[in-house]
Amino acid sequence: MRHFCFRIPTTTIHLLRLLADTKSLFQKPTDDLLDMATTGPSNLNAKLVLLGDMGAGKSSLVLRFVKGQFLEFQESTIGAAFFSQTLAVNDATVKFEIWDTAGQERYHSLAPMYYRGAAAAIIVYDITNMDSFTRAKKWVQELQKQGNPNMVTALAGNKADLEEKRNVTTEEARVYAEENSLFFMETSAKAATNVNDIFHEIAKRLPRGQQPTQNPSGMVLVDRPTQGPRASATCCS
Amino acid sequence: MVSSTTPIINQSSIGPLIMYPFQRKTDLPFEIQPDFTFLRQSIHARRANIVVNFQDLYGFMVQGNVDDVNVLNEVREKVREQGRVWWGMEANRGANWYLRTYASSGDLKSSLRFSVLVNGMTLKKLIRKGIPPSLRPKVWFSLSGAAKKKSTVPDSYYDDLTAAVSDKITPATKQIDHDLPRTFPGHPWLDTPEGHAAVRRVLVGYSFRDSDVGYCQGLNYVAAMLLLVMKTEEEAFWMLAVLLENVLVNDCYTDNLSGCHVEQRVFKDLLTKKCPRLSAHLETLGFDVSLVATEWFLCLFSKSLPSETTMRVWDVLFYEGAKVLFNVALAIFKMKEEELLMTLYVGDVIKIIQDTTHNIFDPDDLLTVALDTISFMTTNLSKQRKKQETVVMEELDQRLRRLNTRKLSVKS
């Protein structure tokens, strides 16, 4: 199939996003967004990155959050895997664009690509593994040094279902989190404990500043054809 | 991708397509017997646009619609056709004719030199159209240089190596063990105790052969695919060795993946050159192409493309070199250029790319674009790499320094 389309001019992208986010007038280009990002004008798109030691349970947390599943073995992550999930928080919806990164030490050098521009981060360790907690602290330092200063950062002590094998006390992690202004939860991807909660909490804490609470370009919208961004390229699909 | 309520045609009606009895040094002779009797049930499925699970040429379970199954059937037919062509060549020019393209011209008469040239041209064309899976082990092994590499050490090298390291525990072996059950989970041979053991021996063996590489996540998928193709552990091992030591750019998998960073930068520049509008659009969205391309280069597409499509890329990789990775990566973007130009969010870009790669069941769809539509100078490639190498080293260095300063200041 050959299409005749034109690139959306750079300056129009933000406007188009705004239009696309207003359900009453426009449809988003993909269906899954359509149902999720909804009513209110305050829809947030938030990039979220998961960091932490290999095997801490990053992928499991994401899988639990996005699909409500838990698998004993899932494919190991190379580079990073991408997921998206939308949450309704109060009167707004937050669409998370989630990057689940690979944990092996040498992949560390790729991390900046994933946390660059991220609005939120979850740093995961395994409560049965002290090394993973040490590694988590390193990630905290790195984000403090290099990440977006307004980033909402959560510390997740995962595998909380393995109480009998615990090696990192709740108290130690809680104190550390407080000292570093992270919010802290112990989670279990396996038992589905605190998984949705941690994402919800992040969603609540995201700064709303950048996103207009009211649509300032209402006037412009009315003048546009009612099919949204695709209307500018009728040839597609 | 598919909701759990979607009716799935029961796999049990297909019967065993592939068998993987395991033998250590000799063949792992799994038979590929395309048998699509279950297609008959699916005539209704087409109307209902039902998602079917089916097993592909290398035993992977794939999800697709009925059209995808039909495409895969056509691919099988094309593969058989290619087989006939290859066997015909062998009958005409003699067994191992493809090896003679490498003979040094010095000790050949001019007429023979001409035939070498002809062989070379034919071979390149033939390989681009695909090596039949039955000949793949033999052709890869000799053309990649793996056979030559193996011939420089004693015959017992692999056995001695694996025996010597079998009960050693190192950070690399720990990571390998961690990844074994997570390497193509659910594959009928790879995800069995025998499969795990074979992948383990290859990876652990290699981690001792090159301690700079040790083990890097991603190699598990590469080694697994090599085992499926080569069918013997030892040959898979040597293919891995030649891949890391000769075919790919240096340091793709070592320490801080600097080689991988270099390739990513080169790729970004190429995309800007080949698809300037797209590249500019993605940049406005804040989409770094490495977000998807890193995995492609590290796993050599094995985690993204259907297996036979991956193998077709590797056919070219082992004969023409790592340049093909750029062609293929560019082709994926090129194939969806117009659609991608209409995206507004990073998430949409990724969805398009993933849907595309997962569904390229006909390798020719991809390779035609990759090899015919897209062309660039190989000489530029090595120049580009040199240039980016310096930049990458500086960047990695700076980053390390920044992180270390932080550590010191925290301590003090």
Ligand SMILES: Nc1nc2c(ncn2[C@@H]2O[C@H](COP(=O)(O)OP(=O)(O)O)[C@@H](O)[C@H]2O)c(=O)[nH]1
């Ligand atoms: N008991 C328990 N096991 C978990 C939990 N989360 C993950 N795991 C297991 O820990 C291992 C590593 O998980 P994975 O999500 O792949 O870790 P990642 O490397 O951080 O992505 C897997 O075997 C999981 O099944 C949890 O909450 N409880």
Ligand SMILES: [Mg+2]
């Ligand atoms: Mg993971």
